[in-house]
Amino acid sequence: MVSAAEDTPMAGMGAAHRAWSRHSPRERWTRYAVTLLIGLAAYWSIYNIDIDPEWVMDAPVQIADLFIRMSPPDMSRLPSIASAIVETLNIATIATVLGVLVSMPVAWLAAQNTTPNRATLWLGRVILVSSRSVNTIIWALLFVAIFGPGALAGIIAIMFRSIGFLGKLMSEAIEEINRAPIEALEAVGASRMKIILYGIIPQVVPTFVAVTILRWDINLRESTVLGLVGAGGIGLILQGSIDTFAWQTVSTILLAIIAMVVAGEALAAWLRNKVM
Numbered sequence: 001m002v003s004a005a006e007d008t009p010m011a012g013m014g015a016a017h018r019a020w021s022r023h024s025p026r027e028r029w030t031r032y033a034v035t036l037l038i039g040l041a042a043y044w045s046i047y048n049i050d051i052d053p054e055w056v057m058d059a060p061v062q063i064a065d066l067f068i069r070m071s072p073p074d075m076s077r078l079p080s081i082a083s084a085i086v087e088t089l090n091i092a093t094i095a096t097v098l099g100v101l102v103s104m105p106v107a108w109l110a111a112q113n114t115t116p117n118r119a120t121l122w123l124g125r126v127i128l129v130s131s132r133s134v135n136t137i138i139w140a141l142l143f144v145a146i147f148g149p150g151a152l153a154g155i156i157a158i159m160f161r162s163i164g165f166l167g168k169l170m171s172e173a174i175e176e177i178n179r180a181p182i183e184a185l186e187a188v189g190a191s192r193m194k195i196i197l198y199g200i201i202p203q204v205v206p207t208f209v210a211v212t213i214l215r216w217d218i219n220l221r222e223s224t225v226l227g228l229v230g231a232g233g234i235g236l237i238l239q240g241s242i243d244t245f246a247w248q249t250v251s252t253i254l255l256a257i258i259a260m261v262v263a264g265e266a267l268a269a270w271l272r273n274k275v276m
Helices: 025-048 053-069 075-110 118-133 136-147 151-175 179-187 192-222 234-243 247-275
Strands: none
Touching (some): 053 247, 075 118, 075 151, 075 192, 075 234, 136 151, 151 192, 179 192, 192 247
């Protein structure tokens, strides 16, 4: 009688040992080549941007010296800083409202299920891409040249930047709506306007409100730097203080900006929780 041990062949005897590997040799060499290319690209970039090692090594000393010059904050400029903060809030809020009003019809054109035809679809998407492709500072530089320095240039710059952000998210929300209510309205012979008012808008209003709050929060932060190019707000006083080496005033402005952004973030979070 042959035992079970004798009847079972010894799988590991006389056979080559096979080690498991997550990647094949070809995949490993591909990964090595990609890593090498990335490393060479990083080295080439660092080499060509001309970083001065002496400045890098001296940076901690300069930062410590700057903090000493910024202390203590100069509170005598608080009234003018508060006025600039109010202007910054107005720029962000007005630009957000205008951005919403302009982006809604653009979002309607850019959504596949509401656009009239292919031409309007691509028109809407070109507008959204063009708006998002240009940074707010670039828009501000352009409108300062057109309208002159001041809050108007900042409002229009932020509005133009907001159109792409709001329009893209709104168009995606429109494309993801539930078709059942629309089909029910069509079945009872509802007009196109009634389908929009009762079938589409109620489904996208929560998303529209949440996206608007998010964009206002972003615009609040962006509006703080528009003054650096003359587009109004707290950044205008900040740039003037830096140019005149009034570092104690600079520290006061920075603290005011941080307080404003933190308060805006808390308000936006509270509003989103109420909406969602």
